[in-house]
Amino acid sequence: MPEPAGTSGPAGSQQQSAVPAVPAHTIEAELIAVLVAVTDNEPRVLTIRNGSLLPSGPFETAHRSLQASLRAWVEQQTGHPLGYTEQLYTFADRDRSAEDAARRFISISYLALTRQASAEGNRPDIAWRSWYRYFPWEDWRDGAPPVIARVIAPRLRAWAAAGADPALRRERQQRARIAFGLNGQNWNEELVLQRYELLFEAGLAPEAIRRGDGDDRVLPGEPMLHDHRRILATGIARLRAKIKYRPVVFELMAESFTLLQLQRAVEALAGRLLHKQNFRRLIDSQALVEETGDVTTETGGRPAKLFRFRPQVLLERAVAGTKLPVTRTA
Amino acid sequence: MPEPAGTSGPAGSQQQSAVPAVPAHTIEAELIAVLVAVTDNEPRVLTIRNGSLLPSGPFETAHRSLQASLRAWVEQQTGHPLGYTEQLYTFADRDRSAEDAARRFISISYLALTRQASAEGNRPDIAWRSWYRYFPWEDWRDGAPPVIARVIAPRLRAWAAAGADPALRRERQQRARIAFGLNGQNWNEELVLQRYELLFEAGLAPEAIRRGDGDDRVLPGEPMLHDHRRILATGIARLRAKIKYRPVVFELMAESFTLLQLQRAVEALAGRLLHKQNFRRLIDSQALVEETGDVTTETGGRPAKLFRFRPQVLLERAVAGTKLPVTRTA
């Protein structure tokens, strides 16, 4: 391992200027967007290249910030105004396939939410796809996906049993049990990334199979190029966690909506069904929405009241779940 | 603002190869570490250059990943083994001071936890400092810090009143009220970054005052160079949020500890006092620790049992706070 040049560097020169004279290596930076919308009760993600890649673009030094660069680029590429955006993760070990070792990429990934999900006509290779196409085992809205019991569970068990020593075998079993809710363990919808990485590690993801491995016992679920499916998993996990403590669902809703539509959107994201009455109680106990006064009859049965998001809540409180037993009296 | 060159790039060339021919600009990347330890019931952060900078180093392309690069660099610099690490944020709008506009930095910041906090002798400019030196208003362990009522609140009120229009004035008031718990609003210890950015925006942070502004009505609380104080605030906020749902405190504890020592560590991080009995109930209801069998008399009164962390919990469950009203029956 080469000595990192200059880190213990010339203290004298560093003392001079305010900016440390970091002899940084030059690299290339790209931005990758996980752009999410919900249409027809399906969580969708914007893809390019026939669904095999997430949209990505160069980091423009002309822009003031990364966010600005991302925003400009996505809007210009897709015609979509970007709503809420949030940084996901910065990867540098991007291209594990060893080719291109000399060129060094840094990939800065973002999660972005938007209201519209109509495919733009000018780029035929741009498409909104349900994210469950890539992760079919993540959709529990119709009960446990059969692929888990039929394919995933037995293969993970085999993988665990193939561990070199008892400790490793037990550890693999545990991880599989927790990630996929095996053996009566509860399903935890937030563990999207852990599940994907477990499948990857167990060699069940096509991305993990190198040329020459030759067995095609891969799972249902479309792969993506590079590590874009991993980035997508990161975005889904983040969003599933976030909807629980920040009112971000509304970024995905139309201006006005019924409570059931709101519930269906959350269910689409979380991949599981919610208890209707308790969901409503939760929503109005937090005073997140207000009635518009209108009703819609398009929902089928009794007309449903229409609601809109109260943007004031963003100012009224900073919803953060305190779980520490703080002393109130002191 | 100049048109971002290349964003509308040659769609044709992109169509050809699997890897988008990203016309990426070459930039320099550095890693910045918020390295945290708790000693003497004080949360401490590793600083260099007389406390004015967080440790930072170049991203080494020789390393496999960012984490590996960070780890190698910090350990080599400080002699500390890095415990738990987690990526914080990637900044590109780092040097707002407009100098050096041609050189472009990307700063990837990390939060890292470690057990030891003894200053290493070989680098005299390296020091562990209580983070409350930089954010005195964040320490509520002895009640509300006087600086809030005496200095911060009136100045923020003045800043709010100076807004151009009524809407802006009300918005500023709201933000100040929430961030600092004014007007009977509860204190929320997680809003570290919002508070710092509010003070920054209101011109109360020395970092925000440009040469020539000339007024020195700055707050107590040491500044740092560049935006390192902002990065530190990000790290503190992340850690304060994390201790509530992941057992990361133990990364900061000695091998064995008493329950009160554990509580004091959490209190140091959270900046507020906890209810002793409820804290204990919380800890053992989660089965996070187990008795070592020993006791210590060094704590003063009745000897306290010593505990150790049960690392199995990391495997047993993936503690994630479900807050959605899911249907259990379906």
Add this chain to the structure above:
DNA sequence: AGAGCTTATACTCAGGATCAGCATAATGGG
């Protein structure tokens, strides 16, 4: 028009978690 479907919305009740204080145990020091 009314039966029967669908969806919307109100109310209730039990169990569990949390808040907060009180009581008791076991040390060391004057």
Add this chain to the structure above:
DNA sequence: CCCATTATGCTGATCCTGAGTATAAGCTCT
């Protein structure tokens, strides 16, 4: 041996959550 100090156990009130029942109000079909 009393007292200060810390550790630890216990209890009652309150709030939150899970889950079910009941009722309202539209539609379509006969």
